[in-house]
Structures are given as structure tokens and as C-alpha cells.
Amino acid sequence: MEMGGSSESPSGQKKGKAKTPNKLKESVLKQKSPAEFFAENKNIAGFDNPGKCLYTTMRELVENSLDSAESISELPVVEVTIEEIGKSKFNSMIGLVDRERVDEELYDDYETAKAREKRLAKEARDQEIQAKNSALGKKIKEPSAAKTIKGRGGASFYRVTCKDNGRGMPHDDIPNMFGRVLSGTKYGLKQTRGKFGLGAKMALIWSKMSTGLPIEISSAMNGQSYLSFCRLDIDIHRNIPHVHLHEKRDNKDHWHGAEIQVVIEGNWTTYRSKILHYMRQMAVITPYAQFLFKFVSESSDKDVTIRFARRTDIMPPVPIETKYHPSAVDLLLIKRLIGETSKQNLSQFLQHEFVNIGKSYAERLIGEMGAEFSPKMHVKSLSAPQIVRIHQLFRQAKFDDPSGDCLSPAGEYNLRLGIIKELHPDMVATYSGSAQVFEGHPVIVEAGVSVGGKDVKQGLNIFRFANRIPLLFEQGADVVTRTAQKRINWGSYKINQTQDKIGVFVSIVSTKIPFKGTGKEYIGDDISEIASAVKSAIQQCCVQLKSKIVKRIQAREQQERKRNLSKYIPDASNAFYEVLREMALLHASKKKRYEDADAEILSKVSTRLLTKEVLSEELAKHVEKVDYQMALEYATQTGVGEEPKEDIYVQSLNPKSNFIDLRSPLFLFRFFQ
Numbered sequence: 271m272e273m274g275g276s277s278e279s280p281s282g283q284k285k286g287k288a289k290t291p292n293k294l295k296e297s298v299l300k301q302k303s304p305a306e307f308f309a310e311n312k313n314i315a316g317f318d319n320p321g322k323c324l325y326t327t328m329r330e331l332v333e334n335s336l337d338s339a340e341s342i343s344e345l346p347v348v349e350v351t352i353e354e355i356g357k358s359k360f361n362s363m364i365g366l367v368d369r370e371r372v373d374e375e376l377y378d379d380y381e382t383a384k385a386r387e388k389r390l391a392k393e394a395r396d397q398e399i400q401a402k403n404s405a406l407g408k409k410i411k412e413p414s415a416a417k418t419i420k421g422r423g424g425a426s427f428y429r430v431t432c433k434d435n436g437r438g439m440p441h442d443d444i445p446n447m448f449g450r451v452l453s454g455t456k457y458g459l460k461q462t463r464g465k466f467g468l469g470a471k472m473a474l475i476w477s478k479m480s481t482g483l484p485i486e487i488s489s490a491m492n493g494q495s496y497l498s499f500c501r502l503d504i505d506i507h508r509n510i511p512h513v514h515l516h517e518k519r520d521n522k523d524h525w526h527g528a529e530i531q532v533v534i535e536g537n538w539t540t541y542r543s544k545i546l547h548y549m550r551q552m553a554v555i556t557p558y559a560q561f562l563f564k565f566v567s568e569s570s571d572k573d574v575t576i577r578f579a580r581r582t583d584i585m586p587p588v589p590i591e592t593k594y595h596p597s598a599v600d601l602l603l604i605k606r607l608i609g610e611t612s613k614q615n616l617s618q619f620l621q622h623e624f625v626n627i628g629k630s631y632a633e634r635l636i637g638e639m640g641a642e643f644s645p646k647m648h649v650k651s652l653s654a655p656q657i658v659r660i661h662q663l664f665r666q667a668k669f670d671d672p673s674g675d676c677l678s679p680a681g682e683y684n685l686r687l688g689i690i691k692e693l694h695p696d697m698v699a700t701y702s703g704s705a706q707v708f709e710g711h712p713v714i715v716e717a718g719v720s721v722g723g724k725d726v727k728q729g730l731n732i733f734r735f736a737n738r739i740p741l742l743f744e745q746g747a748d749v750v751t752r753t754a755q756k757r758i759n760w761g762s763y764k765i766n767q768t769q770d771k772i773g774v775f776v777s778i779v780s781t782k783i784p785f786k787g788t789g790k791e792y793i794g795d796d797i798s799e800i801a802s803a804v805k806s807a808i809q810q811c812c813v814q815l816k817s818k819i820v821k822r823i824q825a826r827e828q829q830e831r832k833r834n835l836s837k838y839i840p841d842a843s844n845a846f847y848e849v850l851r852e853m854a855l856l857h858a859s860k861k862k863r864y865e866d867a868d869a870e871i872l873s874k875v876s877t878r879l880l881t882k883e884v885l886s887e888e889l890a891k892h893v894e895k896v897d898y899q900m901a902l903e904y905a906t907q908t909g910v911g912e913e914p915k916e917d918i919y920v921q922s923l924n925p926k927s928n929f930i931d932l933r934s935p936l937f938l939f940r941f942f943q
């Protein structure tokens with residue numbers, strides 16, 4: 271650590287010699303607010319560099335919007351706009367006058383005349399080599415433009431706006447929701463995309479760090495006559511909101527939802543594809559939402575507008591808040607629950623605050639705790655050692671696994687819809703596992719595996735989702751990738767891991783997703799319960815696919831046989847006809863006599879009733895008949911009922927009617943919802 275200037279040095283000693291004061295300074299006790307901590311370590315929340323910051327800001331806002339709309343069972347409508355703001359515009363926004371460079375050499379991207387000469391010479395040499403190579407028909411390597419330009423370049427700024435039709439926020443809570451790190455409404459035991467109470471604040475911290483501009487929030491709750499508007503930034507050192515403006519405005523349109531706007535430094539060029547990928551995959555896993563994504567560039571030529579239309583009105587059920595499973599709690603949590611409980615005695619406390627403890631089981635547990643415990647004892651009077659005893663028993667006793675009823679998986683239908691939309695595969699299989707348990711939290715793993723498709727690369731194409739969030743980073747370390755690559759014997763399902771175009775979709779939902787880091791980018795491969803649930807879900811899909819693949823192979827073989835037989839028809843009929851013609855000549859010249867049916871055939875040959883063409887036709891008919899018989903035999907052996915049944919979902923195209931008609935010339939089916 272370097273010492274401050276001598277004037278600030280407590281002893282007034284000179285730099286370098288001050289051993290003792292230096293030590294003293296190092297050992298000064300300091301505190302950090304959570305906001306300060308995350309500002310200094312923003313990479314752990316997914317804010318690594320300007321490009322990634324743009325991506326993470328956008329996704330945090332989108333995920334909040336979806337959580338919000340779903341919490342009131344509203345089919346989500348989310349509009350995201352990323353507007354590029356050039357340096358001049360940005361400067362004028364913050365009231366800074368543009369300034370021309372005076373001392374060019376001061377700048378990082380300054381190139382000396384010598385360096386310029388060297389670069390141009392190198393470029394000329396490269397061009398020559400390329401021209402030679404292209405004349406020789408060799409592959410030409412694109413020169414990387416980025417490498418030739420030195421310097422960090424001018425920063426790019428973006429206004430990110432996200433508007434939804436969700437719950438909105440209570441007027442008075444808005445400053446804390448956006449201006450106090452680690453505050454949120456999603457800390458309960460419930461499957462939500464958000465969890466940490468951090469995302470929106472990180473966007474604000476990054477805006478504060480990169481542009482110094484505040485965040486703006488408009489929000490209205492259902493039936494609210496006013497609209498809350500709040501402009502705020504965050505006091506990083508104290509971790510409290512710093513409100514610039516907080517007022518109620520007229521809500522003429524009876525709108526409900528939220529619109530969040532933040533101006534940050536970013537990099538659209540490097541993260542464009544990730545951002546669009548994210549939006550596309552979000553649309554895949556959330557087909558009941560409608561998304562409008564817009565990128566507005568300074569020079570409108572790079573503008574992007576993508577609308578992801580809603581493809582179904584069927585929304586997965588709203589996840590339910592649940593209680594703790596006794597095996598998932600630690601000492602601290604038990605103490606907290608005791609502090610918060612409304613129940614008086616120990617027996618009621620155990621039954622009310624935890625899942626899977628009924629009255630009689632609570633009494634058995636209390637009996638096991640020892641003589642000093644009784645069902646009627648006052649729960650708030652438990653001593654510290656007594657609480658430890660409860661905790662120890664919770665760790666050792668048997669409890670039923672938590673049920674998955676509180677979870678809301680994407681559903682096989684949505685997964686299948688997503689895979690078909692994304693990959694247009696030749697075949698697809700999906701599977702939804704039953705609830706598993708990890709550290710007392712229920713986990714449901716669903717998978718879809720597809721083979722073939724449009725624009726799909728050979729090998730494994732992996733799509734990961736956790737609590738219905740697409741995960742796009744750290745693919746290599748993720749449990750899904752590792753399982754698909756290393757623990758599935760694709761060959762045994764007649765799938766070629768390197769040559770077939772394989773799509774693997776895995777969606778994991780839980781009241782606690784064990785993400786590595788707060789950036790929610792991947793789930794590690796070290797949790798055996800999750801790894802084995804992922805493996806089994808993928809395997810189940812593979813088993814379904816195998817039967818389809820085997821049938822396809824058999825059908826192909828049959829077709830091949832037919833094709834082979836058909837190939838010989840011209841030669842065979844030629845040969846037959848030649849033989850018959852010879853025989854007919856012998857028969858006609860009476861050199862050789864044929865009787866009855868033989869004579870009849872030969873006379874048909876002579877009168878040209880039986881020609882080469884007729885023989886060809888008859889042979890073709892025969893091949894067809896044999897083929898049909900074989901197919902029939904195959905179907906009888908394997909049984910038609912073996913064909914996997916697939917649910918189909920139909921819905922009315924006319925939003926006003928609650929039925930759909932299936933018409934045929936003979937009948938009409940009317941399905942009511």
C-alpha cells in the first residue's frame with residue numbers, strides 16, 4: 271500500500287521511510303456498506319465490463335417485469351428499448367460542453383508518425399500476402415480491425431428502458447426498492463426469477479459509476495388513480511436512496527405496471543448477439559409473454575426492432591410461497607423464525623413454521639428433545655442450547671420430502687413449443703421429472719431433446735434455464751452442459767454425439783436455485799441431487815427418441831429394400847421378355863410345343879398382349895404388394911398402440927369466443943374451454 275502525501279502523513283515523515291505509520295494505516299478498522307461492496311466487486315453480480323453491464327442491466331429489468339406481471343397472473347407485455355446516446359448528446363444531457371482535443375499526444379489512442387508509418391507498411395504487406403493467397407485460391411483470413419486501433423476508444427452510452435404491465439410498486443416503497451442494496455420483496459420461499467434484492471440497484475450503481483445519472487421509475491398499481499414517479503440515485507457509502515424527485519401524477523389511462531429508465535455506459539457492438547439471444551430464449555421459455563425489443567442507434571441504420579408475439583395464453587400457475595423444510599434450516603434461521611412467529615407454544619411453532627410436521631409428529635419430535643421440552647412450552651422462552659437441540663434433531667430426524675406443488679415449471683408443452691420454434695427439429699421428446707430435493711428445497715427438472723433441424727450445428731446445442739431465466743454464460747462449468755457432454759451415452763440411444771444435430775433444453779425450477787454467484791449465470795456441477803435429476807431427465811427424453819429413431823431406421827431399411835427391388839425391374843422384365851419371346855418363336859414355328867397355360871402366355875407374347883412394359887408394370891405392382899404386406903406384418907408385430915401419444919393444445923384464434931371448431935365434411939367438433 272502506498273502512503274499518502276507527506277502533508278497528510280500523521281508523523282510528517284518522508285515517503286518510503288515511514289514503516290511504522292504505514293503499518294498503522296493498514297490496520298485501521300473500516301466498514302463497508304453493501305452498496306460499496308457491490309460497487310467494488312460488481313463482476314460478481316454480472317457487471318464485468320461495459321458490454322456485459324448493458325446485457326445484465328437489460329436482463330435484470332426484464333426479469334423484474336416478468337416476475338411482476340406473473341405475480342398478478344397477468345399475461346406479461348414487456349417492452350425493452352436500448353437507445354444509443356452519442357458522446358455529444360450525452361455531454362449535452364449532463365450539461366457538459368463538447369471539447370476538441372488540444373494535446374493529441376495525451377490520448378491513449380494517439381499514434382506517433384513513426385508508429386503510423388509502421389502500421390501502414392504492415393497493412394500493405396498483409397494486403398500483398400492476401401492478394402497472393404487469393405490468386406493461389408487459398409483461404410483468406412480477415413484482418414482484425416480491432417487490433418489495429420489502439421486505445422480504449424470513446425465510451426458509448428445507452429438509455430435502457432423497460433416497461434411492463436405488472437403489479438407496480440407501492441408509492442412509498444419505491445426509493446428503498448431501487449436505492450438500497452439488498453432490499454426486495456422476493457426473499458420468501460417462493461420460485462421467482464429475482465432473489466437477492468440486488469439487480470435493479472446494480473444497474474443504478476453502474477449508472478452512477480459510469481454516467482452519474484439517476485434512475486427514473488414510473489409505476490402504478492391496479493386501480494390506482496395516480497402514477498408514482500421517482501427519480502433517485504444511491505448514496506453508496508450509506509446504502510440509502512438519494513431521492514431527487516418523488517411525486518404522484520395523474521393516471522388518466524388507468525395504467526398499471528412499471529417503467530424503469532436508466533442511462534449507463536455500455537457496448538452494444540460486443541454484446542448485441544448475447545442480448546438478442548437472451549431475448550429470443552426468454553421468448554422461448556415464456557411463450558405466454560409478449561416482448562417488444564428495440565435498439566435505437568444514433569445513425570438509424572443499425573436500428574433493430576424485434577417483436578416476439580405471444581404464442582399461447584396458457585400461463586404456468588403462479589408459484590406459491592411455501593414454508594421451510596426442517597432439513598433446510600440452520601440455527602440462525604430457527605432463531606429468526608422463533609422471533610417472527612405468531613405462535614405461542616413449541617408444538618404450534620413446529621407445525622406452523624415448517625412443512626411436513628403434523629401435530630402428532632411435532633409431539634414425537636418434542637418427546638425426543640428431552641424432558642425439559644414440552645409441547646405447551648413457550649417458544650420464545652427457549653434457551654440458546656435448547657434451540658441447538660432442535661437444530662440437531664432437525665438434521666437427524668426423518669421428514670417427508672418437500673412437495674413440488676409450490677413450484678411452477680415451464681411445462682412440457684412450453685418446452686416443446688420452444689424447441690420447435692428455435693430449432694425446427696426432425697424429432698423431439700420432452701420429459702418433466704417429479705420433484706427432487708436439494709438441501710430441503712424442492713427442485714423440478716424438465717428436459718427436451720431434439721434431433722435435426724434448421725441452422726442447428728452438429729453436436730450438442732445446449733439451452734439452459736433456471737427459474738425460467740435463460741442462462742447464457744459460463745456454459746462449460748454448468749451442470750447441464752457437463753451432464754450432456756460427459757454422462758449421457760448418446761450412442762446407446764442411436765444418437766451420434768458429434769455428427770447429429772442434437773438440441774438439449776433443460777429447465778430447472780426451485781425455491782432455491784444454487785447459482786454460483788449473484789450474477790445468476792450458471793449452476794455448478796457439484797450438487798449430486800441436481801446432476802442426477804438432470805441426467806435422468808435427459809435420459810428419459812433419449813429413451814423416447816430411441817424408439818422413434820429405431821422406427822425411422824426400420825422404415826428407411828424397408829424403403830431401401832423397395833428401392834433395391836425396383837431398381838432391378840427394367841433388367842428383370844427385359845430378361846423375362848427375351849426368354850418368353852424366344853419361347854414364343856419356337857412355339858409358333860412348332861419346333862417346340864407348349865401346352866395349356868404356357869401356350870396361352872406365349873400366344874399373348876406373339877400377339878403383343880404381353881410386352882416388356884406390361885411385365886415391368888406387373889413386377890412393380892408385385893413389389894408394392896410385398897412391401898405393403900411387410901409393413902402390415904411389422905405393424906401387427908409391434909402394435910399400433912405403441913406409437914407415443916402426444917397431447918395437442920388448441921385454442922381459439924378469436925379472443926372473444928371460448929370455443930374452437932374442428933370441421934370436416936362429415937362432422938364438426940366444438941371444444942369449449
Ligand SMILES: Nc1ncnc2c1ncn2[C@@H]1O[C@H](COP(=O)(O)OP(=O)(O)OP(=O)(O)O)[C@@H](O)[C@H]1O
Pocket residue numbers: 330334335338434436437438439447448453454455456463464465466467468469470471527528529
Ligand atoms: N418492474 C417492477 N415491477 C414491480 N416491482 C418491481 C419491479 N422492478 C423491481 N421491483 C421491486 O423492486 C425489488 C428490488 O428489485 P431488484 O431487481 O433489486 O431485486 P430482486 O428482483 O428482488 O432480486 P435480484 O437481485 O435477484 O434480481 C423487487 O423485489 C420488486 O419488489
